[in-house]
Amino acid sequence: MVIQKKIYLVIVTFIAFGFISSCGIWDPADARKVSPNADERVRKNLEEGRGITLMGGLKGGKTSYQFASSNPMWRATLEILDFLPLANVDYSGGIVTTDWYNEGTSSDESIKITVRFLTNEIRSDGLKIIVHKKKCSLAQKCTVKKISSALEYELQVAILKKATIFEREYIKKNRKKRPKKN
Numbered sequence: 157m158v159i160q161k162k163i164y165l166v167i168v169t170f171i172a173f174g175f176i177s178s179c180g181i182w183d184p185a186d187a188r189k190v191s192p193n194a195d196e197r198v199r200k201n202l203e204e205g206r207g208i209t210l211m212g213g214l215k216g217g218k219t220s221y222q223f224a225s226s227n228p229m230w231r232a233t234l235e236i237l238d239f240l241p242l243a244n245v246d247y248s249g250g251i252v253t254t255d256w257y258n259e260g261t262s263s264d265e266s267i268k269i270t271v272r273f274l275t276n277e278i279r280s281d282g283l284k285i286i287v288h289k290k291k292c293s294l295a296q297k298c299t300v301k302k303i304s305s306a307l308e309y310e311l312q313v314a315i316l317k318k319a320t321i322f323e324r325e326y327i328k329k330n331r332k333k334r335p336k337k338n
Contacts, residue, residue, distance in 0.1 A: 227247075227276055228278060228319040228320075228322035228323045228326065229273060229276060229277075229278060229282065229283065229315065229319045230247060230273070231318075231319070231322050232314075232315045232316070232317075232318035232319035232321075232322055233252055233271050233273075233283075233315050234252070235318055236311065236314050236315050236318060237252065237254060237269065237271070237311075240254040240255070240257050240269065241254060241255040241257065242254055242255065243255040243268075250272060250273035250274070251270065251271070251272050251273070252270070252271045253268070253269070253270045253271075254268055254269045254270075255268065256268050256290055257269075264291055264292045264293070264294075265289065265290070265291050265292075266289070266290045266292075267287055267288065267289050267290070267307075268287070268288040268290070269285065269286070269287055269288075269307075269311065270285070270286040270287075270288070271283055271284070271285050271286075271311075271315070272284045272285075272286070278316060278319045278320055278323060280312065280316060283312065283315065285308045285311050285312055286302060286308075287302070287303050287304075287305060287307055287308055288300055288301065288302055288303070289301050289303045
């Protein structure tokens, strides 16, 4: 009987320790960064997904609009590929696909370029470029193959360079709007 009580006490202690240890370390907020207005704090917490919302939360929901014109990688890709006919452009899906393109040098060969955005950051591993080549015979029998060529690398470098330029222009423009505080 005494052993059962000790086992029970040990089990309860471990469970209580588990609950207590799963709590995070208390991190007090900087008073300069927290608004004294309660409504603003509530709105900010709801926008960040903190707390509990009842009956739909704020009016208008949590809709946020991101426009392609504000993403430098997206803008750079569209500008680099502007000479090609585009077949599919999906900002929310992060993909740009061109239509079959032929430069006129060889009437039986065409290429199709697909750019997939893996992140919004300007990084070399942030986009994947796929090039397909279609070769058709005189009898209109076509074969499509995914190819690895220097074109993929050249497009990637061109897009990253252009995106960097767009990003610098954006930072420079916003720096003028908000001068540094002393």
